[in-house]
Amino acid sequence: xxxxxxxxxxxxxxxxxxxxxxxxxxxxxxxxxxxxxxxxxxxxxxxxxxxxxxxxxxxxxxxxxxxxxxxxxxxxxxxxxxxxxxxxxxxxxxxxxxxxxxxxxxxxxxxxxxxxxxxxxxxxxxxxxxxxxxxxxxxxxxxxxxxxxxxxxxxxxxxxxxxxxxxxxxxxxxxxxxxxxxxxxxxxxxxxxxxxxxxxxxxxxxxxxxxxxxxxxxxxxxxxxxxxxxxxxxxxxxxxxxxxxxxxxxxxxxxxxxxxxxxxxxxxxxxxxxxxxxxxxxxxxxxxxxxxxxxxxxxxxxxxxxxxxxxxxxxxxxxxxxxxxx
Amino acid sequence: xxxxxxxxxxxxxxxxxxxxxxxxxxxxxxxxxxxxxxxxxxxxxxxxxxxxxxxxxxxxxxxxxxxxxxxxxxxxxxxxxxxxxxxxxxxxxxxxxxxxxxxxxxxxxxxxxxxxxxxxxxxxxxxxxxxxxxxxxxxxxxxxxxxxxxxxxxxxxxxxxxxxxxxxxxxxxxxxxxxxxxxxxxxxxxxxxxxxxxxxxxxxxxxxxxxxxxxxxxxxxxxxxxxxxxxxxxxxxxxxxxxxxxxxxxxxxxxxxxxxxxxxxxxxxxxxxxxxxxxxxxxxxxxxxxxxxxxxxxxxxxxxxxxxxxxxxxxxxx
Numbered sequence: 001x002x003x004x005x006x007x008x009x010x011x012x013x014x015x016x017x018x019x020x021x022x023x024x025x026x027x028x029x030x031x032x033x034x035x036x037x038x039x040x041x042x043x044x045x046x047x048x049x050x051x052x053x054x055x056x057x058x059x060x061x062x063x064x065x066x067x068x069x070x071x072x073x074x075x076x077x078x079x080x081x082x083x084x085x086x087x088x089x090x091x092x093x094x095x096x097x098x099x100x101x102x103x104x105x106x107x108x109x110x111x112x113x114x115x116x117x118x119x120x121x122x123x124x125x126x127x128x129x130x131x132x133x134x135x136x137x138x139x140x141x142x143x144x145x146x147x148x149x150x151x152x153x154x155x156x157x158x159x160x161x162x163x164x165x166x167x168x169x170x171x172x173x174x175x176x177x178x179x180x181x182x183x184x185x186x187x188x189x190x191x192x193x194x195x196x197x198x199x200x201x202x203x204x205x206x207x208x209x210x211x212x213x214x215x216x217x218x219x220x221x222x223x224x225x226x227x228x229x230x231x232x233x234x235x236x237x238x239x240x241x242x243x244x245x246x247x248x249x250x251x252x253x254x255x256x257x258x259x260x261x262x263x264x265x266x267x268x269x270x271x272x273x274x275x276x277x278x279x280x281x282x283x284x285x286x287x288x289x290x291x292x293x294x295x296x297x298x299x300x301x302x303x304x305x306x307x308x309x310x311x312x313x314x315x316x317x318x319x320x321x322x323x324x325x326x
Numbered sequence: 327x328x329x330x331x332x333x334x335x336x337x338x339x340x341x342x343x344x345x346x347x348x349x350x351x352x353x354x355x356x357x358x359x360x361x362x363x364x365x366x367x368x369x370x371x372x373x374x375x376x377x378x379x380x381x382x383x384x385x386x387x388x389x390x391x392x393x394x395x396x397x398x399x400x401x402x403x404x405x406x407x408x409x410x411x412x413x414x415x416x417x418x419x420x421x422x423x424x425x426x427x428x429x430x431x432x433x434x435x436x437x438x439x440x441x442x443x444x445x446x447x448x449x450x451x452x453x454x455x456x457x458x459x460x461x462x463x464x465x466x467x468x469x470x471x472x473x474x475x476x477x478x479x480x481x482x483x484x485x486x487x488x489x490x491x492x493x494x495x496x497x498x499x500x501x502x503x504x505x506x507x508x509x510x511x512x513x514x515x516x517x518x519x520x521x522x523x524x525x526x527x528x529x530x531x532x533x534x535x536x537x538x539x540x541x542x543x544x545x546x547x548x549x550x551x552x553x554x555x556x557x558x559x560x561x562x563x564x565x566x567x568x569x570x571x572x573x574x575x576x577x578x579x580x581x582x583x584x585x586x587x588x589x590x591x592x593x594x595x596x597x598x599x600x601x602x603x604x605x606x607x608x609x610x611x612x613x614x615x616x617x618x619x620x621x622x623x624x625x626x627x628x629x630x631x632x633x634x635x636x637x638x639x640x641x642x643x644x
Binding site for chain 1: 474477478479481482485486488489490492493576579580583584585586599603606607611614618621622625626629
């Protein structure tokens with residue numbers, strides 16, 4: 001088991017190094033950093049000075065090494081467009097995205113699992129059928145259309161909820177939060193539903209199919225025969241055993257939520273990292289793109305690693321297999 | 327029993343290609359599934375109307391001479407207050423007929439989708455065949471790259487490729503190149519699926535007798551891969567291609583909607599939705615709603631067709 005963990009961690013580090021290489025190559029070869037940072041009125045002396053200052057006169061490997069060193073310390077250079085350190089900009093924007101992702105993730109997991117269990121237990125009831133049909137629409141509607149439709153319904157027609165922005169936020173010094181004001185909470189509703197809906201339907205369908213599979217097995221029948229309460233059978237015996245695939249998918253989807261936040265943030269003009277990234281693409285702001293790529297890959301690789309390691313914790317059989325077999 | 331089979335086979339062999347198709351299981355299953363028939367019909371209508379857009383569309387939205395600014399913001403089916411012209415699905419702010427822009431937009435959406443999937447298919451199938459047939463280090467490298475790419479959502483990969491390509495192209499060519507960059511970006515973000523499935527199938531086929539026989543008579547590895555193995559691994563590829571097409575159309579629309587896709591000079595359905603979103607608050611809902619509905623029907627029809635195809639071609643479900 002230890003060997004497996006070490007191999008898995010080494011693999012993750014290798015992936016990050018490769019992604020770092022991609023990010024660095026973007027940095028180095030897409031457009032000329034000197035061109036981007038100096039205006040029209042520049043002298044050869046300025047160019048030479050900046051070239052040495054940025055370390056562009058050094059060999060490729062040395063530059064890559066320095067880039068990685070900077071990236072590990074959270075230093076990604078200066079945004080071409082805003083002229084400020086990328087790390088600072090991201091730090092300002094991160095709370096918005098993380099709060100949005102946390103609320104969406106929470107909605108997706110809690111409602112997804114609840115509806116999944118419900119539709120599995122009442123598999124032929126009409127409410128279940130309605131939920132399943134609606135979820136099919138949820139899966140096939142593209143995220144941005146869901147957002148637009150929600151805005152149209154709740155902001156334009158009904159005028160209940162704001163259509164853009166975070167509302168009022170409270171500045172805690174190192175973090176800005178929308179959780180503490182009424183307008184901040186109201187502003188969270190539509191974006192978090194938009195962002196979480198796909199994951200919610202996914203988790204729901206997964207829990208449902210796993211539950212149906214498990215409920216058919218003998219030990220459930222025995223549990224019923226033993227006279228256990230229906231609720232105890234459903235939740236303590238059945239739901240628990242559906243959790244392995246659910247944890248995998250949910251874990252991997254958490255990363256997807258942050259990535260898809262790009263779309264939701266654009267629809268709702270939510271001032272988060274995703275909107276920053278889209279603007280960076282539009283204006284070819286390479287340092288911001290590189291930083292975003294690095295951050296998101298650290299997150300994805302980390303989540304993958306944690307999900308893989310969680311298996312051992314959730315499923316004792318795996319522990320035994322690995323220890324005995326390999 | 328065997329005699330009957332031979333007679334049946336002889337009868338089928340006498341028929342033409344089309345008649346043989348009509349006798350097949352595949353066609354029989356198709357006729358038995360209302361979902362398949364409806365989604366096929368919807369797909370065909372949309373594809374054909376996109377293809378023949380110049381003949382069907384009442385106006386050419388890209389010809390400034392045919393536009394009249396006075397026609398701007400005409401509601402669907404209501405004669406315009408100034409000119410008295412009537413537009414079936416209304417007009418946008420510049421007086422462009424929404425129905426025509428949808429037809430032309432769908433052309434671009436479909437073109438990008440089909441081209442991107444073809445690109446992903448050729449790349450993925452080739453790499454999958456090589457990985458499965460050659461094995462060893464080549465396989466390890468190809469499949470590792472695939473694994474790494476699979477950790478990231480494909481829309482994110484497409485965005486990054488688009489961003490980098492945009493940085494590389496000179497400013498004056500960016501709008502012209504956007505469509506091609508989009509195709510490459512979506513295609514590159516989508517090859518992994520094909521490669522994985524083809525590699526899996528190739529690993530099975532590689533050890534079968536017909537491949538050994540082909541090797542024995544001295545056919546070269548490329549010939550064995552292309553002429554012998556490829557035809558036998560094609561049916562899952564067809565299924566993935568159909569579902570990928572639906573996903574590629576949505577990916578294209580999403581990217582264009584985010585402003586990192588088709589430029590306003592060549593609007594796809596996503597670009598039209600992006601433009602339409604701006605008019606939602608002032609009450610001109612038709613500029614947004616009709617392109618959105620078209621996108622949705624297209625994606626849904628292709629998706630359902632793909633689902634049905636997967637079941638129909640799955641030998642285990644026979």
